[in-house]
Amino acid sequence: MPIRNLVVTVYARHSADCPKRNDQYWKRCKCPKWLYINNNGQRSQRSAKTRSWERAEETRRDVERDFEEVEQQKRAGTEPKPHSAILLAHAVSRFLAAKKNENLCDSTIAKLTTVFEKHLLTWATGQNIETLERIGGEELEAFRATWKDAPLARKKKQERVIGFFYYCLRMGWIKSNPAILLGRVKVNENPTDYFPKDEFNKIVDATYVYNPKAWNTEPRNQATRVRTLIWLMRWSGLAISDAVGLERSRLNENNELLLYRAKTGQPVYVPLPHDTAEGLRNIPAGPKLNPRYFFWSGNGLLKTAVSNWQRSLRRVFKLAEIRHEDGTAKRCHPHMFRDTFAVESLLAGVPLEQVSILLGHKSIKITEKHYAPWVKARQEQLTSNVRKSWPEPTRPERRARKTRSRPINLVQSNAQVGQILPATDRASR
Numbered sequence: 119m120p121i122r123n124l125v126v127t128v129y130a131r132h133s134a135d136c137p138k139r140n141d142q143y144w145k146r147c148k149c150p151k152w153l154y155i156n157n158n159g160q161r162s163q164r165s166a167k168t169r170s171w172e173r174a175e176e177t178r179r180d181v182e183r184d185f186e187e188v189e190q191q192k193r194a195g196t197e198p199k200p201h202s203a204i205l206l207a208h209a210v211s212r213f214l215a216a217k218k219n220e221n222l223c224d225s226t227i228a229k230l231t232t233v234f235e236k237h238l239l240t241w242a243t244g245q246n247i248e249t250l251e252r253i254g255g256e257e258l259e260a261f262r263a264t265w266k267d268a269p270l271a272r273k274k275k276q277e278r279v280i281g282f283f284y285y286c287l288r289m290g291w292i293k294s295n296p297a298i299l300l301g302r303v304k305v306n307e308n309p310t311d312y313f314p315k316d317e318f319n320k321i322v323d324a325t326y327v328y329n330p331k332a333w334n335t336e337p338r339n340q341a342t343r344v345r346t347l348i349w350l351m352r353w354s355g356l357a358i359s360d361a362v363g364l365e366r367s368r369l370n371e372n373n374e375l376l377l378y379r380a381k382t383g384q385p386v387y388v389p390l391p392h393d394t395a396e397g398l399r400n401i402p403a404g405p406k407l408n409p410r411y412f413f414w415s416g417n418g419l420l421k422t423a424v425s426n427w428q429r430s431l432r433r434v435f436k437l438a439e440i441r442h443e444d445g446t447a448k449r450c451h452p453h454m455f456r457d458t459f460a461v462e463s464l465l466a467g468v469p470l471e472q473v474s475i476l477l478g479h480k481s482i483k484i485t486e487k488h489y490a491p492w493v494k495a496r497q498e499q500l501t502s503n504v505r506k507s508w509p510e511p512t513r514p515e516r517r518a519r520k521t522r523s524r525p526i527n528l529v530q531s532n533a534q535v536g537q538i539l540p541a542t543d544r545a546s547r
Contacts, residue, residue: 124185125156128166128174145171153178157185167254173299177254180293203249204291206242210234213285224421233278237264250291255299262300273303310488312458313352317440317448321348324437330430339402344430346401347413349394351455355477358431358452359424362413369398378478388476428452460485464492 132139132149151166151174166174217230241261247253258279265272280297287295313321325345351361354375368376373395374387390398398412406415414423435450442448456477463473470493474485491497 123156123158124182126178126181127154127156128152128171128178129154130171153181155181167252168256168299170255170299173255176294176299184293203251204286205248206250206253207239207248209250209286209289209291210239210282212289213282216285230278233275234282238279250286253296255296258297258300269303269305270307273305276300276303309491310457310461311448312454312461313440313450317438318352318458320438320440321434321450324434328430328434328437330433340404340430342397342402343404343413344427344434346394346397347427348431348434348455349397350390350412351452352458353390353394354388355456355459357456358427359420362424362427363420364412365410366398366412367410369395377476380475386475386478457488460489461492464489 129142129152130138130144130147130149131152132142132144132147136147136149138144138147148169151168151171153164153166153174155162155164166177168174168177214227214230214234218227238261241264242248242253245257245260247257261279262272262276265275267275276297280295280300283292283295283297286292322345325341325348328341328344330340330344347361350356350364351358354361354377356364356377369390370376370387373390373392375390377386377388379385401412404413404415406417408414408416410416413427414420431452438450440448440450460473460477463476464470470485470489471482473489474482477485479485
């Protein structure tokens with residue numbers, strides 16, 4: 119059986135205005151990269167679908183790997199299986215179905231659906247891309263360029279795209295994950311903001327002048343319900359979705375609120391101030407009373423009810439008119455009540471491990487990432503370590519400091535002098 123040889127070479131197809139257009143092996147320009155394939159004298163060319171030389175080298179290795187697999191199958195006497203292109207829409211449909219079977223929450227499924235069905239498929243249709251294998255690193259860079267999100271949202275979206283192509287890789291639809299070739303999205307995360315006591319009091323005071331146009335209920339009752347929700351989120355650390363869907367049975371007679379059950383089966387409680395607990399028990403009825411919940415009627419989607427409460431809280435924030443020291447308006451959102459609970463607990467000396475348990479984080483690293491600057495014990499240790507790094511004062515400085523810091527005791531000084539002087543001198547004295 120003749121030995122088959124394959125030679126794959128990367129080269130650049132320079133544009134007319136490229137200063138290196140005479141050197142087809144120049145690596146550092148942004149011209150499209152192509153592959154020259156010589157398969158036992160059969161020559162062909164094909165695009166590497168990238169402008170990066172390093173990514174083109176990855177494609178070259180994939181071509182050589184595929185060729186080697188086919189040759190091994192032939193030597194084993196088995197006919198290589200014909201390659202069938204996977205439609206991108208089919209891959210997206212299978213991926214979303216798999217995620218739904220993983221019992222992810224509805225909000226996560228909604229975000230994945232938006233990214234892949236509304237964004238990726240719409241973009242691919244506009245680019246005349248139908249199959250999965252036509253998407254490489256260059257195409258994904260072009261897709262990312264269409265995102266109009268903030269840096270943090272872009273980072274999250276890119277992580278979801280990488281996860282989608284890893285799923286396709288595990289299913290055997292692609293040979294490598296093109297999404298890992300994307301550069302990282304840099305996010306300058308600001309320190310976690312919260313409501314200090316004076317700002318929180320302003321928000322509570324704003325609820326007394328809040329006059330909503332409530333449907334089928336008294337406006338004063340609705341304002342009281344908003345105020346009670348604010349107290350609950352501040353003193354329990356619950357996110358707004360968990361607070362709106364809170365069941366009455368989770369508040370016991372000792373003013374303790376059941377947050378969740380740990381993996382060991384042990385319940386995790388947080389004590390509530392007496393006024394907050396009584397406010398929950400005596401909360402006015404909403405438009406549609408449901409004895410099971412404090413703030414939700416139980417009808418429709420919880421997400422819709424949360425959106426309604428967020429709208430009410432935005433009005434309260436507007437009435438409170440909270441501003442920074444420089445006079446600019448402070449951006450307020452409901453999650454800051456949860457941050458206030460965490461920050462105030464840490465400033466009061468509650469260990470980071472306990473705050474992580476109360477917040478329900480899966481790992482203490484999550485708590486440390488967001489709230490490490492507010493750990494009181496850690497800040498005190500940092501201050502102590504910095505002071506230890508200061509140089510020791512010189513000997514005259516230490517003497518002077520001791521002299522200044524130690525008061526003179528005249529009685530003691532006279533006694534010491536009497537012990538030191540000779541007997542004749544003591545008699546004369």
